[in-house]
Amino acid sequence: MHARRPATLASLAAELGVSRTTVSNAYNRPDQLSPELRRRVLETARRLGYPGPDPVARSLRTRKAGAVGLLLTENLSYAFRDPAAIGFLEGLALACEGAGQGLHLVPVNPEREDVAAVHSAGVDGFVVYSVPDDDPHLAAVLSRPVPTVVCDQPRVDGVDLVGIDDHAAIAQLAGRLITLGHRNVGVLCMRLARDRNDGFASVARQRTAHFHVQRARLAALADSFAAAGVDWERVPVVERFDHSSAMGESAAAQLLDANPEVTALICTSDILALGALAEAKRRGLRVPHDLTVTGFDGIVEAERVGLTTIRQPVLEKGRAAGKLLLGAADHSRPRHITLDTELVLGTTSAPPRTTEQPWFGP
Amino acid sequence: MHARRPATLASLAAELGVSRTTVSNAYNRPDQLSPELRRRVLETARRLGYPGPDPVARSLRTRKAGAVGLLLTENLSYAFRDPAAIGFLEGLALACEGAGQGLHLVPVNPEREDVAAVHSAGVDGFVVYSVPDDDPHLAAVLSRPVPTVVCDQPRVDGVDLVGIDDHAAIAQLAGRLITLGHRNVGVLCMRLARDRNDGFASVARQRTAHFHVQRARLAALADSFAAAGVDWERVPVVERFDHSSAMGESAAAQLLDANPEVTALICTSDILALGALAEAKRRGLRVPHDLTVTGFDGIVEAERVGLTTIRQPVLEKGRAAGKLLLGAADHSRPRHITLDTELVLGTTSAPPRTTEQPWFGP
DNA sequence: TGTGCTGACCGTAACGGTTCAGAACCAATT
DNA sequence: AATTGGTTCTGAACCGTTACGGTCAGCACA
Numbered sequence: 001m002h003a004r005r006p007a008t009l010a011s012l013a014a015e016l017g018v019s020r021t022t023v024s025n026a027y028n029r030p031d032q033l034s035p036e037l038r039r040r041v042l043e044t045a046r047r048l049g050y051p052g053p054d055p056v057a058r059s060l061r062t063r064k065a066g067a068v069g070l071l072l073t074e075n076l077s078y079a080f081r082d083p084a085a086i087g088f089l090e091g092l093a094l095a096c097e098g099a100g101q102g103l104h105l106v107p108v109n110p111e112r113e114d115v116a117a118v119h120s121a122g123v124d125g126f127v128v129y130s131v132p133d134d135d136p137h138l139a140a141v142l143s144r145p146v147p148t149v150v151c152d153q154p155r156v157d158g159v160d161l162v163g164i165d166d167h168a169a170i171a172q173l174a175g176r177l178i179t180l181g182h183r184n185v186g187v188l189c190m191r192l193a194r195d196r197n198d199g200f201a202s203v204a205r206q207r208t209a210h211f212h213v214q215r216a217r218l219a220a221l222a223d224s225f226a227a228a229g230v231d232w233e234r235v236p237v238v239e240r241f242d243h244s245s246a247m248g249e250s251a252a253a254q255l256l257d258a259n260p261e262v263t264a265l266i267c268t269s270d271i272l273a274l275g276a277l278a279e280a281k282r283r284g285l286r287v288p289h290d291l292t293v294t295g296f297d298g299i300v301e302a303e304r305v306g307l308t309t310i311r312q313p314v315l316e317k318g319r320a321a322g323k324l325l326l327g328a329a330d331h332s333r334p335r336h337i338t339l340d341t342e343l344v345l346g347t348t349s350a351p352p353r354t355t356e357q358p359w360f361g362p
Numbered sequence: 363m364h365a366r367r368p369a370t371l372a373s374l375a376a377e378l379g380v381s382r383t384t385v386s387n388a389y390n391r392p393d394q395l396s397p398e399l400r401r402r403v404l405e406t407a408r409r410l411g412y413p414g415p416d417p418v419a420r421s422l423r424t425r426k427a428g429a430v431g432l433l434l435t436e437n438l439s440y441a442f443r444d445p446a447a448i449g450f451l452e453g454l455a456l457a458c459e460g461a462g463q464g465l466h467l468v469p470v471n472p473e474r475e476d477v478a479a480v481h482s483a484g485v486d487g488f489v490v491y492s493v494p495d496d497d498p499h500l501a502a503v504l505s506r507p508v509p510t511v512v513c514d515q516p517r518v519d520g521v522d523l524v525g526i527d528d529h530a531a532i533a534q535l536a537g538r539l540i541t542l543g544h545r546n547v548g549v550l551c552m553r554l555a556r557d558r559n560d561g562f563a564s565v566a567r568q569r570t571a572h573f574h575v576q577r578a579r580l581a582a583l584a585d586s587f588a589a590a591g592v593d594w595e596r597v598p599v600v601e602r603f604d605h606s607s608a609m610g611e612s613a614a615a616q617l618l619d620a621n622p623e624v625t626a627l628i629c630t631s632d633i634l635a636l637g638a639l640a641e642a643k644r645r646g647l648r649v650p651h652d653l654t655v656t657g658f659d660g661i662v663e664a665e666r667v668g669l670t671t672i673r674q675p676v677l678e679k680g681r682a683a684g685k686l687l688l689g690a691a692d693h694s695r696p697r698h699i700t701l702d703t704e705l706v707l708g709t710t711s712a713p714p715r716t717t718e719q720p721w722f723g724p
Numbered sequence: 725t726g727t728g729c730t731g732a733c734c735g736t737a738a739c740g741g742t743t744c745a746g747a748a749c750c751a752a753t754t
Numbered sequence: 755a756a757t758t759g760g761t762t763c764t765g766a767a768c769c770g771t772t773a774c775g776g777t778c779a780g781c782a783c784a
Contacts, residue, residue, distance in 0.1 A: 006507050008770055019734045024772060033732060051505045055482045056427065057770035059418045060739050066482045067466060076459040080442075080452035090442035096469055097438035102483055103467040104429060107459045120417045120428045121464055122484045143413045145368050370740055381764045386742060395762060419740035422769050 007050035016044055027053055059122060067102035068092075068325055069123035071141055073131045073191075074243075076107045082243060082271065083299040085129070087314035088151070092127060094315075095322020108137050110194070115140035125325045127151065132194055132210035149325045151317060154212040161336045162321045166216035167223075169310045169341040170268075173294055174224035176308075176343065177264055180351045182292060183230055186255045186262040187221060187237040188248060188272045189214050198247075199254070201239040203232065217268050217296070236262070240272070248275020249282075256283065263292060263352035270295035270302035270309055277305065277348065288350035298344060306347035313339050369412035378406055389415055421484060429464035430454075430687055431485035433503055435493045435553075436605075438469045444605060444633065445661040447491070449676035450513070454489060456677075457684020470499050472556070477502035487687045489513065494556055494572035511687045513679060516574040523698045524683045528578035529585075531672045531703040532630075535656055536586035538670075538705065539626050542713045544654060545592055548617045548624040549583060549599040550610060550634045551576050560609075561616065563601040565594065579630050579658070598624070602634070610637020611644075618645065625654060625714035632657035632664035632671055639667065639710065650712035660706060668709035675701050 013020045018037070025032040026041040033041075045052070059065045070092065072079060079085050089103075096103045104123050108114070118140040126141045130152040141148055142156065149160040177185065192201055192209035206222070209215035222232040238255045240247040252265060252275060265280075267273035273295030277287060285291045295302050298311025320337050375382045380399070387394040388403040395403075407414070421427045432454065434441060441447050451465075458465045466485050470476070480502040488503045492514040503510055504518065511522040539547065554563055554571035563571075568584070571577035584594040600617045602609040614627060614637060627642075629635035635657030639649060647653045657664050660673025682699050 009772095010770070020771080021735080021773090022733060025733085028772080031731095037732085051507055052481050053772085054422075054770050056418060056421045056484045057739090058482065058772070059484055060416075060422050060741085060770080061772040063739080065418065065484060066479070067484075075455075076465060077452045077455035080448050080455055086442050086448060090439050093437075093439035093442055093467070096467075097471070100469055100479060102469050102479065103438060105455070105458075105465040105467070107462055107464050109459070117428070117462060117464065119414050120420065122418045122421060122427060122429075145413055372740070382741080383743080383765080384763060387763085390742080399762085415742090416740050419769090420742075422740080422771085423742045425769075 007045070007048040009050070009053060012041070012045055012048060012050050015048065016041060024053065056122070065122045065124050066100075067104045067123050068096060068322070069104045069106050069118075069121045069126045069141075070129065071106050071108065071118065071126055071131065071137055072129040073108075073110050073135070075109065076105055078243075079105060083301060084269070084271075084297045084314050087299070088129060088318040088321075091315035091318025091320070092322045093318075095319045095326060099322075099326040101326060106137075111196075118144070125149070127321045127325060128153065129321075130211070130213060133212060134210055135194070147325055149321045151321050152213045155334075155336070158334050160324045160334050162317055162324060162339070163337075164312050164317075164339050164341050166213055167220040169220075169312070169343075170217045170266075170296065171220045171224050172343050173266070173296075173308075173310055174221050176345070177266070177292065177294070177349065178224065178228045180292070180349065182264040182352050183225075183228070184259075184261045184352070185225065185230070185235060185264045185266055186259055187218065187235065188251045188255065188265060188267040188276060189218060189237060189239050190243050190268055190272070191241045192239050196241045197239055198241055199238065200258075201237045205239075206237060214268055221266060243269065243271055245271055245275040245278065248272035249279040250275075252276035252279035264349070265291060265293045267293065267295050270297040270299045270307060273307055273309065273348075274301060274305070277307070287348050290353055292349045292352070294349060298342075302346075303344075307344075308346040308349035309344050311342045311344050313341075369407070369410040371412070371415060374403070374407055374410060374412050377410065378403060386415065418484070427484040427486050428462070429466045429485050430458060430684070431466045431468050431480075431483045431488045431503075432491065433468050433470065433480065433488055433493065433499055434491040435470075435472050435497070437471065438467055440605075441467060445663060446631070446633075446659045446676050449661070450491060450680040450683075453677035453680025453682070454684045455680070457681045457688060461684075461688040463688060468499075473558075480506070487511070489683045489687060490515065491683075492573070492575060495574060496572055497556070509687055511683045513683050514575045517696075517698070520696050522686045522696050524679055524686060524701070525699075526674050526679075526701050526703050528575055529582040531582075531674070531705075532579045532628075532658065533582045533586050534705050535628070535658075535670075535672055536583050538707070539628070539654065539656070539711065540586065540590045542654070542711065544626040544714050545587075545590070546621075546623045546714070547587065547592070547597060547626045547628055548621055549580065549597065550613045550617065550627060550629040550638060551580060551599060551601050552605050552630055552634070553603050554601050558603040559601055560603055561600065562620075563599045567601075568599060576630060583628060605631065605633055607633055607637040607640065610634035611641040612637075614638035614641035626711070627653060627655045629655065629657050632659040632661045632669060635669055635671065635710075636663060636667070639669070649710050652715055654711045654714070656711055660704075664708075665706075669706075670708040670711035671706050673704045673706050675703075 009023050010020055013023045026038045106121050107117050113136050115137050118137050125147040128150040131138050151162045192214050206218045226232050236255050236259045238251040240251050265276050276293050280287050280291050295307045295309035302309050371385050375385045388400045468483050469479050475498050477498050480499050487509040490512040493500050513524045554576050568580045588594050598617050598621045600613040602613050627638050638655050642649050642653050657669045657671035664671050
């Protein structure tokens, strides 16, 4: 009979001659009405094709959406492409499923400033994963009146935070390379700002990088090598906007073309390092004899090839973020969690070649 | 002043002395009011800390949530653990980001019947990925008045569908093994029903499996080998509830312990096959000389070790599902998409050992 | 007989927006 | 002077539900 408009709680109540409250209770508080009436309500619902209380209307009334939003810098699909992101999300998903919360991935485009998607996500809180400091999407999230946890970001006033000590972690790695004798190093890093710059990154650009993680790692490298007598101004740093192994390859090629004297390639991610290894192979450079390559993250693909890298607990990071967001009764003062990292000495690092000098001229 | 209750569109309108409509228009239809007034509205909003129209209230009125829901059989975190699932999700995410839609992962527990999460997901449609035919969560999804696309499922009346021809695909593989001379085969398969059964699966259980994909693959194997004169009743089929490489290992061990005469292990997923390979290695069985192992899916890890398998376009499957759900103006009649598969001949399949008989006596 | 309690149900007021049909005003055309 | 058209803004209805604070009948108990 109610074929046209789909049935609503109100229409069901009218049909039954009871109040809307009662129908609502039939679904949400079975103890508030007699079993007999409840049976009738549910049966009539089936007959009328009423699918149960509308989730959106319920959310509006109860002020709960039952989901946490995830914002990341990249395209949505990147979440399923980068092993580190996947690990992070697995951890976050673990926390969510434990709390019966859904996970709402917010679609953004890193090259656009369209924050509408952030404004239209019906969620109870946000996890923000490694976006640039000045990202308009981050600002949009912070403007929303819901709790937020940021990851791999600098502190934001009044916001919970999960991360690692990027500076200390990579300083440890740098120390190792210095001990081995490397002085001619080159760096491959990820996107430093929201504008696309596939090429060398000046020291100024490094210092003002909008991505906290990259900035911290580069600063630590600069500090470490400067302390070892290396003039950081002369250290080539090549940046890539997109994060993929192919980009690591091309970045390594660009760097080695311009600086053949380099004996160690320090990459700020394992993905880039894997690309660098591929490029080294293509050039006939033996790793680690001719060239040392290091990464960062500790993804399984890196472990498989014995990459020297920093292992960070990506899964645990995601889980910690989720727990912070969900478990937290006390949101009075922001909490900061710093997780441990570990230097993994693989087979891609060794002392520099001891031959006289590079093959190419003066 | 409005410190306690957060500002709403109405309070903003009151503050400005304009109608709610006008404030709404300031956000949604800038051309409907003078630039000057719009500026004032936005500025006052900033001053009052109004974060813009509430997404849930908007969704209620517009009947759009801006997100698609994903339902899968497993725990939420499984989506980030299984390479095939990850590929599927990457494809789905690509379709979503193209349409500016979010992706809402619905948290369910495969061992519980709690469908509340399905009922409380504020989404514009659902993609259902490989759940059992009688899954209550699937029923809950179908009861919701939103478009739905199912993947790797049998046809459901009036619902769009994306999948592959599981029967034909694995029949091709079976044909190959038969040509090679294998007659003593064993099968490792994934969960067949919602109840946990880690062990041998009877033919009856195989036939009544609740998971379409597994059922189709087993049926195809039974057909193929029966046609080659093999008594399928005697073919050992070992099932595992959880899907992991470790389960593949233990399943292979269980099967080989009971049936040492087996010359080929056919696995209904690459993950299980990788486990089987590990178990074979542990036992000192040389693959493919002593034992043939095959998989299904064509994940990169399998490719790396040269597994003989069926490659299916998981990413494309996800993308197709997303496009079907989002692009579709015409929902009048359900559409079915069947994607192509490809037999990948790796280095894990060969003719059976030609020695007389197994080492162990009768 | 009065009192208090419990179970079962109801009325009203939000929740925070969007939408649509006009109203009011002004300038330009007939 | 009347008509037309365009811009800018408004009032009221509506989206579908749940929270809150009741009412009311029936029953046990002193």
